Amino acid sequence: MDQILNQIGELVLGAVPTMVLFVLLAAAYSMLVRRPLGRVLDERRARTTGAMEQARAAIAEAEQKAAEYEDKLRHARAEMLGAREKRMKQWNADRDKALAEARAATSERVQAAKADIEQSVAGARRQIEGMSSELSDQILRAVMPAGARPEAAQ
DSSP states (O other), X not given: OHHHHHHHHHHHHHHHHHHHHHXXXXXXXXXXXXXXXXXXXXXXXXXXXXXXXXXXXXXXXXXXXXXXXXXXXXXXXXXXXXXXHHHHHHHHHHHHHHHHXXXXXXXXXXXXXXXXXXHHHHHHHHHHHHHHHHHHHHHHHHHSOTTSSHHHHO
């Protein structure tokens, strides 16, 4: 058993330099690799988070500008439609006015034509009435013998 303990003691004594080297290596790794790598990762995380926040802010700003643009576009369309309706009303009013003037002018022409026709009819009636007695005399002269005429009786 002493021999086993001696061997274990020698192994532990031989392992001391390895343990010291391991501890030194772990300390060097911590100082040379782990801390700088942690700082770089923290900085990267901060930059990524900051970039994501900036991207979110940019997206929000873009959405706000898009909403403003849509609002302005909606107002512009409403103004255009209002102007178009106003123009259409003006055109309709002008058309109605022109139609009314044309109807009035046509009505005046019709009235004038009716008056002309009535004058012509009245003139023709007078002429017919004036000629009717003359025609009746001519008919009587042509139909009746010369002695039986009413002119001869007088």
